[in-house]
Amino acid sequence: MYYDALRTFITLAEVKNFTKAAEILHISQPSVSLHIKNLERELETELVVRSRKSLKLSPTGAILYERAKQIIRIYEQTKRDILEQQQIVKGCLKIGASFTIGEYILPDLLVDVHAAYPELELEVVIGNTEEIVQQVKHFQVDIGFIEGQTSDKELVVQPFMKDELWVVAPVSHELSQKEEITTSDLQNQSWISREEGSGTREYLEHVIRSNGLQVKSFLTISSNQGVKESVIKGMGLSLLSHSVIERDVQLEQLTTLQLKDIHFKRMFSCVYSPIMKSKQNVAIFMDMLKEKWPYS
DSSP: OOHHHHHHHHHHHOOOOOHHHHHHHSSOOOHHHHHHOOOOOHTTOOEEEEEOEEEOOOOOOHHHHHHHHHHHHHHHHHHHHHHHTTSSEEEEEEEEEEEHIIIIHHHHHHHHHHHOOEEEEEEEEEHHHHHHHHHHTTTSEEEEEEOOOOOOTTTTEEEHHHHHEEEETTTTSSSGGGGGOOOOGGEEEEEOOOOOOOOHHOOOOOOOHHHTTTTEEEEEOHHHHEEEEEEETOOEEEEEHHHHHHHHTTSEEEEEEEEETOOOEEEEEEEEEEGGGGGHHHHHHHHHHHSOOOOO
């Protein structure tokens, strides 16, 4: 199974036209057809279903399309790794991070990495926990950082930092006047939280379920800053990481509610594919991560 043939098949699957695929790849249309025929002969299956008006993937073609994208990514990553291995630490390291980590935790580490390896290009993609897990799994990023959980057995999950979350309220909220509250005080409150797939949202839903809390209303915003601004404006309570609210509490824009005998704690973790462990840039980054936050 050849690299060029797989690349041709991926292009054809996406544009669904032999002529357009040939133009994009700068090869002749007969060459596109030959690549597809060779793949079909090797795999003993029909990959594309042709008609006068349309072209679509067969069921086996759809399987190959997803696998072929992964094969191409691994091949291209391997080429970069081999080149990097023969040179000083440079090239590109793609990092995926969930919002809380990417916006409030990771920047400190990036400063250290840049200072130690100025020729290493760092690229950070921020999304929710579920999105980052998928990007790591499909090799769209080299390593990911999540605040939620994943049970994906194809990935290595390594905790690196403990995190504490706090129930936060606007300073004008009636509960803000209490030195200590109980879970009963949280009954029938309005809540503001991140979107589905967020680790913070997952944790809040666990807190609500496990404490049998009745919810008056629920507002979803796909941004930590948006959640905080909504709380500040008195729209409800939220549950957020200490790192997210620290500055706002110091500025007295938000207040934390102290629950009697209850603390909300979780782990931040990095996730990566086992094959990435041997990549020089990933190994260096992991070493600096452990040095900065020696989890125990």
